[in-house]
Amino acid sequence: MTGYEVQSYARLRENLAQRDRSLREKVMSLSEAASFVQDGMTVGVGGSTMSRTPMAMLWELIRQSRKHLTVARCIVSTDGDLLVGSGVADEIVTSWFAQGILWGLSKVMRHHVESGEKRFQEWSHMAIGMRFRAGAMGVPFMPIRSMLGSDVLRLRPEAKEIDCPFTGEKLLLVPALNPDVALIHVQRCDAYGNAQIDGLQFMDIDLAMAANSVILTTERIVSNDQVRRAPDQTKIPFFCVDAVVETPYGAAPHECYGLYEPMMRHMESYVARVNADPVRGMRDYLDRYVLGPKSWPEFLALIGMEEVLEATSRGRSIYND
Amino acid sequence: MTGYEVQSYARLRENLAQRDRSLREKVMSLSEAASFVQDGMTVGVGGSTMSRTPMAMLWELIRQSRKHLTVARCIVSTDGDLLVGSGVADEIVTSWFAQGILWGLSKVMRHHVESGEKRFQEWSHMAIGMRFRAGAMGVPFMPIRSMLGSDVLRLRPEAKEIDCPFTGEKLLLVPALNPDVALIHVQRCDAYGNAQIDGLQFMDIDLAMAANSVILTTERIVSNDQVRRAPDQTKIPFFCVDAVVETPYGAAPHECYGLYEPMMRHMESYVARVNADPVRGMRDYLDRYVLGPKSWPEFLALIGMEEVLEATSRGRSIYND
Amino acid sequence: MTETLRYTTSEMLAILAARQLKDGQVVFAGVGVPLLAATLAQRLRCPGLTILFEGGVIGAFVEPGKLPPSTNDQRCTKRANMVLGSAEVLLLLQRGYVDVGFMGGAQIDQYGNLNSSFIGDPAAPKTRLPGTGGGNDISSLTNMIVAMKHEKRRFVEKVDFVTSPGFLRGRRSRAESGLVAGGMFRVITELAIFGFDDDSRRMTVLALNPGVNREEVQDNTGFPLDFHDRVAVTEPPSNHELETLRLLDPERLFIA
């Protein structure tokens, strides 16, 4: 569970020195990219709640039945359900784990966590962000002023309280989180991995810099020439990306800013199914929607053309005015 | 010299609580905005070297003969000359102080600093950035891994070496820098102070968040409606801005990304003049170009229409391909 | 009562909460009643009020009938002044740019501590709740207003777990733990409006809602309440407040 220990600087540097950071094309398939994620790894997941979730990549990891992952994400929704319900993840490191504001408590999370079979490691939202940021900056910790005095901190011996050497104030040092792999979904990137992200960034830039490898799924691949025309719009540089997978609607049934909003009918049927029976309901869902389809487009077809188009028109409407 | 002490959190919060952060118009003249800068203050200056220097604001401060300022900027060029040569600044906090790569050593800096009459407080470039970042984040320090072992650190007792409580590694903690005022020049902002910055950002976002007040000079003022159409292009939020001054060519004779490159003939004549005699040469330059003109446009007229137009066509050419 | 002056609990909470906000404030709001209340205040009295969302939004502009379902989806950004990273928007709280944090609550205690993590023993919980999200950060770093349903099981002497700190164990315990700024400011329920005593930091009834008496509030509270020297009686929602609120949520997503 790498998520727990701060990696030594020597080890971080060594890992990075090993990576091929040359300007090279790295476009591959979902199943090829999945090979970067191995059993027992700590995986950072981009986006937040129901936004820009790298759902196609998670879907592929379930199909390849990865095991014993520790998954870190700022806020977790149905993606967390699928990861613990499918058996892929042993532990979720996050600040909030439900099915979404609209549905509240996740019966799937409750079933697996209350039984002690899976773990839900809780940090404050900002603390998760500062753990990724410390990892991105190549330092072992960030100082913060929240979590102090709370029971959230009492359950987190990984963090250390100090008296500030400058002001004498109490501060909390949260440990750097450098995931083995980060999974991030973006609106567009080039074949080298230079990524543009529209709208809400969440913690994806820090996550990308912190991780020891990065898999990008992208709605489309654009030319490097187009990227070079607006270099100040590049949010993630190519040399921290190890795989690029072109996956239209790769965040479905969640949303991708400016392109599609959540596919609510599918989400509601999912919630009804798994909350009715968090074990059999989840198994049925996985059989039908994850293991059943031969490809990601086939999964989208199961969501249904009409719902996909509706979500698309709502998604694009953000730019209508 | 506030630049030296880390402000207590209580004091930082108190200062911010006092500021009017409401959504309100704050457009004013250069001379009105200058009133935010008082003798003895610590002033953070945006941009870097010869880029997006808030030159019109500095020009106004010289005209109003401010005194005993401590001025912090990541890299200082002829702006530093003018600040020490005019007597406005007692100390420059920076990583590099010359007249620009092309001209090298500043005779003005040498004259005032070697005599001990003015101070040049040297930090590494990243350390300046991390001092602003700590200030922006509301924490007393940032941990870094440079400066260790060097004489740059030996002259900086304000920084503290520690053994990392997580890894045992040696780290340097650099103290937060929260300037009393930040002066930042941008391509455009609205009347509330929501600012967009094209191209190189330098450290301006952290500087704006760190400072206890912010004066924006801007090439033009756009409608809030235009800002709201692309909210992910806003780089500085209105509530950390206290004054907005519309000042076309406000970075002249330095450059402003995408609009104009440095006005080199003026720069060269300046350098020749002050390096020939750092005292009389500077006095002559100030009399003719800073104290002489009745307005900023009059100063631009002294640079000359032809040179301004040439710099403009070079500046805009970045978008020609 | 005339037809127009009938209102739901959510409407009551939103309207009383809105009255707590001042023009020019920067408010960090959750969705639902908090967002409705902040937007209502903006429309009624506070044109210079700024609303922040945890997802990374500054100065959102909420259009009637287009309320965002969560703070992390694209609808929150429509016509906003700025969209930024979610760590960045939370750091605004730490730096001190935010005047008020505004959220709902599941369980609260006499010192204004909130629990959204565990029902029962955290080691073997009866119920694992969703957790803090930004709640701990907001309540640690700014002044809080909480709007929640008033039930005995929700108003307890000591929360099972302090997810979002109020005044912890009362007196100076919050400041001594390192939380030098902010604290619980107001709790608003369908029964009353509560503040916290400057010394003891215990929950104190400041005002009773129309038609509610002290016994009723105490009977629905799991610990002995303090009452302010002069307990006021809150003005009922006005026609104008109700009409403006109902315009914001015509489908009654949050005010039903």
Next chain:
Amino acid sequence: MTETLRYTTSEMLAILAARQLKDGQVVFAGVGVPLLAATLAQRLRCPGLTILFEGGVIGAFVEPGKLPPSTNDQRCTKRANMVLGSAEVLLLLQRGYVDVGFMGGAQIDQYGNLNSSFIGDPAAPKTRLPGTGGGNDISSLTNMIVAMKHEKRRFVEKVDFVTSPGFLRGRRSRAESGLVAGGMFRVITELAIFGFDDDSRRMTVLALNPGVNREEVQDNTGFPLDFHDRVAVTEPPSNHELETLRLLDPERLFIA
């Protein structure tokens, strides 16, 4: 020598420095000779080489005849892969994304420490130099290549001031001071190419430039030099190298 094979010191430095770079490396380069050398390597052997600038640029694309005059102005960003904050680009060094830092030098000592801050006593300097800029960060956090003119006053036993750390006092003193990564890798002058001994960390002659002998190098150096067991003789700049270089800087801004 034929006409085409005459070359300036700057041309020599740029070409020898370019030979030190490998394809696929990420190089943090200053303007002038370092940028020319990195771009030359890109054109000749290293299409996958990436150049970073301190101003906040990743993967700049340098067009022949359009060399940027500094690392902080807009020309550096033309056709770049990414433009980012200057703190962010320096943090890439700290995180470990950069293989080589490449800059010029004013004064260097036997352990590869660089001085760009003070000539004479820092308390009462004969000359106050411009200072470190990013030099201290680059030399603290990655492997350095320095290209500089070879003069006795520039190659001293001990620099007046350690602005950018090499191996400090030699042996393990760099690592012991907390600088666990990077270090001085090569120094390139018009006379020779220098490395640093793995144990003593003293400057060591690896190769002599064509037509230069050991005495000449020693005579121009302010401390006793070590010589590698097998001191090579560097191949002179080739026609192809010189022609490619001169295409990059037709106005001879930096190679004159």
